[in-house]
Amino acid sequence: MSAPPPRPTHQRLADTFAKLSEPNADVWVASTGPGGAHLVPLSLAWIDERVVIALPSDSVTGRNIAASGKARLAVGPTRDVVMIDAELDGAHPVDEAPGPIADGYAAQSDWDPRGQVGYSYLVLRPLRVQAWREANEISGRTLMRDGVWTSASEPV
């Protein structure tokens, strides 16, 4: 079975925003620390061009991202992926978070972490975003570089 033709950039951008904004969206979060590479699935909210996750501050992922300031994220199934290299842009204990973050997270996610002792929101700013389905979409996969979205008309 051959793959469908590669999507143009504007379609990949539209599909990427749809994935990030989907209700109950999940994200694979890869981080690194003293124990090596770590990877967990978490709920996400897409708020003001940031990926927001909520987790125990003292979890492996929480400690890794706090220390390194970085994470690599994947959204979508393995053959329709959005890959995001992100930097830590803010961390807020859930009961002290700005309203737009806490309300936005609860609105998109299927749970509301407010009231969970020891939980924080981590706000992750994308620096590079890539989207591809099959091998024929590897070319043109970069939708953001150095924190700037590529124009839909620009070759990537």
Add this chain to the structure above:
Amino acid sequence: MSAPPPRPTHQRLADTFAKLSEPNADVWVASTGPGGAHLVPLSLAWIDERVVIALPSDSVTGRNIAASGKARLAVGPTRDVVMIDAELDGAHPVDEAPGPIADGYAAQSDWDPRGQVGYSYLVLRPLRVQAWREANEISGRTLMRDGVWTSASEPV
């Protein structure tokens, strides 16, 4: 909507082997190196209780695993996951690999890397395996620890 009741250990084991053996199965591979955490989706084959992947030896993931000897793997969607902490058990340039690895990989995967210049198979041995769907399956999620499968009758 409430989650279905948690699966007993024997069912999680059966589901895990089914996922690992599925034709065209994919795996999220997290690794770490000088650039921090890396994460990519790859095809997998489950051969002789090992996860086998094929990739360019000089890719970020290839170099990270060669240097660290470790990877963290995820199979399945975010709400039906198998998480595997694995160590590198062998690396073979695709055209010099033992027959069972090359043939087994081609049989399960939807591609055959033999003939691809610079590609290697990495053979990853699971040390810890966990499987869960929703929060109510966090308890009892560990199916293998220190390289040994838990007995289906043993509390985990």
